[in-house]
Amino acid sequence: MRRILLYRGSLLQLQALGVKRVYSYTLGKETGISAQQVRKDFSEYKIKGNQRGGYRVDELISEMENIFYKKGSQNIIIVGRGNIGSSLANYDNFIQRQINIVATFDIDPSKQRIRSEIPVYTMERMEEIIDRFGVRTAIIAVPDMAAQKVCDQLLGYGINGIINFAPVILKVSEDIIINNVNLSDEIESVIYCVSLTENECPE
Amino acid sequence: MRRILLYRGSLLQLQALGVKRVYSYTLGKETGISAQQVRKDFSEYKIKGNQRGGYRVDELISEMENIFYKKGSQNIIIVGRGNIGSSLANYDNFIQRQINIVATFDIDPSKQRIRSEIPVYTMERMEEIIDRFGVRTAIIAVPDMAAQKVCDQLLGYGINGIINFAPVILKVSEDIIINNVNLSDEIESVIYCVSLTENECPE
DNA sequence: CATTAGATGTGAAAAATATAACTATAAAAA
DNA sequence: TTTTTATAGTTATATTTTTCACATCTAATG
Ligand SMILES: NC(=O)c1ccc[n+]([C@@H]2O[C@H](COP(=O)([O-])OP(=O)(O)OC[C@H]3O[C@@H](n4cnc5c(N)ncnc54)[C@H](O)[C@@H]3O)[C@@H](O)[C@H]2O)c1
Ligand SMILES: NC(=O)c1ccc[n+]([C@@H]2O[C@H](COP(=O)([O-])OP(=O)(O)OC[C@H]3O[C@@H](n4cnc5c(N)ncnc54)[C@H](O)[C@@H]3O)[C@@H](O)[C@H]2O)c1
Numbered sequence: 001m002r003r004i005l006l007y008r009g010s011l012l013q014l015q016a017l018g019v020k021r022v023y024s025y026t027l028g029k030e031t032g033i034s035a036q037q038v039r040k041d042f043s044e045y046k047i048k049g050n051q052r053g054g055y056r057v058d059e060l061i062s063e064m065e066n067i068f069y070k071k072g073s074q075n076i077i078i079v080g081r082g083n084i085g086s087s088l089a090n091y092d093n094f095i096q097r098q099i100n101i102v103a104t105f106d107i108d109p110s111k112q113r114i115r116s117e118i119p120v121y122t123m124e125r126m127e128e129i130i131d132r133f134g135v136r137t138a139i140i141a142v143p144d145m146a147a148q149k150v151c152d153q154l155l156g157y158g159i160n161g162i163i164n165f166a167p168v169i170l171k172v173s174e175d176i177i178i179n180n181v182n183l184s185d186e187i188e189s190v191i192y193c194v195s196l197t198e199n200e201c202p203e
Numbered sequence: 204m205r206r207i208l209l210y211r212g213s214l215l216q217l218q219a220l221g222v223k224r225v226y227s228y229t230l231g232k233e234t235g236i237s238a239q240q241v242r243k244d245f246s247e248y249k250i251k252g253n254q255r256g257g258y259r260v261d262e263l264i265s266e267m268e269n270i271f272y273k274k275g276s277q278n279i280i281i282v283g284r285g286n287i288g289s290s291l292a293n294y295d296n297f298i299q300r301q302i303n304i305v306a307t308f309d310i311d312p313s314k315q316r317i318r319s320e321i322p323v324y325t326m327e328r329m330e331e332i333i334d335r336f337g338v339r340t341a342i343i344a345v346p347d348m349a350a351q352k353v354c355d356q357l358l359g360y361g362i363n364g365i366i367n368f369a370p371v372i373l374k375v376s377e378d379i380i381i382n383n384v385n386l387s388d389e390i391e392s393v394i395y396c397v398s399l400t401e402n403e404c405p406e
Numbered sequence: 407c408a409t410t411a412g413a414t415g416t417g418a419a420a421a422a423t424a425t426a427a428c429t430a431t432a433a434a435a436a
Numbered sequence: 437t438t439t440t441t442a443t444a445g446t447t448a449t450a451t452t453t454t455t456c457a458c459a460t461c462t463a464a465t466g
Contacts, residue, residue: 194364
């Protein structure tokens with residue numbers, strides 16, 4: 001699944017370059033995945049290629065759209081319009097992925113005065129907006145201390161998927177999907193790997 | 204390794220709450236990992252607990268610091284002081300993780316006028332700064348089209364670890380550590396999982 | 407038209423990872 | 437002091453994931 005998203009990223013790049021067909025090993029090389037793995041993944045999803053000419057790029061992309069976008073474009077919200085929240089709200093390319101940010105929320109009145117394409121609402125309007133747009137998924141971009149509280153609030157309004165940028169482990173019931181994006185960890189793991197490779201060959 | 208970072212996150216939370224000892228199953232419950240797995244991971248890193256009283260939180264944390272920070276604090280740079288680049292530059296808590304952002308770079312003169320704790324330099328000064336601060340790891344936060352070019356430039360200056368926020372697959376040699384952080388994918392995978400769980404029980 | 411080269415597709419083997427079951431041990435209780 | 441008990445540590449088992457090997461097919465070629 002992580003790999004399918006990778007393949008698609010690579011395929012979109014290739015498509016932009018005008019490439020029409022790919023072989024499993026081409027795509028593998030692009031994404032750092034073995035050719036067999038690529039084929040296995042495709043066979044998992046019943047994606048068929050041409051046994052001499054590889055796979056058609058446009059066909060693969062649309063197959064992947066099918067996997068992810070059965071439901072069409074999804075409305076989501078962001079809670080916390082600080083640094084991260086604003087970065088995400090300003091990002092233009094989500095819509096290409098059928099990710100539709102309909103609103104952001106912040107407790108701070110000064111943030112509520114922000115004028116931008118994507119509105120900033122007070123926390124009081126959260127339930128109303130969630131209902132109106134049929135929102136199921138939310139992004140938490142509030143300070144660490146506020147994350148659990150905001151999370152509980154969101155769940156109360158029927159949200160069942162959360163992307164959480166706060167480095168705290170949220171307590172939720174089994175059936176809620178949580179994706180913790182910990183940017184410190186992402187950086188730190190690279191630092192760690194770099195220091196490892198340097199030590200492997202000490203001379 | 205991903206799990207070790209998770210454990211540490213949870214342990215830091217517990218420590219902040221004044222908790223002194225944890226059992227494998229406590230930590231497991233916190234992080235959504237089985238107790239056996241926790242013990243196995245610890246035994247992997249030769250971390251010892253007390254066979255009746257569990258593990259000491261402070262000991263575990265310092266063991267983990269040992270794993271990650273053998274080298275002490277690491278100087279890193281950010282290329283691209285746009286939305287994401289600025290968010291990261293403004294984030295105060297990296298220093299607690301011994302991640303030390305020493306500089307940011309941007310091609311846009313208006314960005315170079317930003318006044319903040321962390322300076323914004325022109326691209327010309329990159330080599331100088333990398334050398335001066337012994338930087339090994341860099342964050343790429345430039346537009347998609349510029350990412351590969353910036354990447355090549357960084358590698359030319361001796362960088363060997365990259366955290367890449369652009370949704371492009373960078374071409375680099377084997378020995379370079381790349382961590383692609385694709386925020387669209389992070390969001391999309393949650394949307395996908397949510398839609399799956401909704402379909403599992405159609406009635 | 408038959409042949410061949412170069413792909414895919416897939417079942418089996420291998421490797422990695424996670425789970426379970428068991429043993430050893432330290433602390434608390436009797 | 438001995439017994440009990442709860443938990444770490446470890447070995448064995450199961451599961452999942454990846455890789456390998458090869459049969460299969462398609463398009464080009466002579
Ligand atoms: N900025 C980064 O680079 C970065 C890196 C790693 C982790 N994080 C994490 O991401 C989260 C957000 O970081 P940030 O830098 O955007 O912080 P920020 O301070 O810039 O933004 C937080 C926003 O949340 C709002 N807020 C506070 N309490 C709230 C509440 N109860 N309800 C609604 N809104 C509330 C604030 O008004 C503010 O606008 C934090 O948990 C942080 O630890 C950020
Ligand atoms: N903002 C988001 O939420 C978000 C989400 C997903 C992915 N991304 C990706 O992250 C990257 C950065 O996004 P952003 O929103 O911060 O973009 P941005 O446009 O806000 O910032 C990019 C910065 O890079 C600078 N820049 C452009 N070319 C450069 C070059 N050759 N060398 C140095 N600097 C250069 C620009 O001047 C600008 O300041 C993009 O690849 C984007 O696709 C961003």
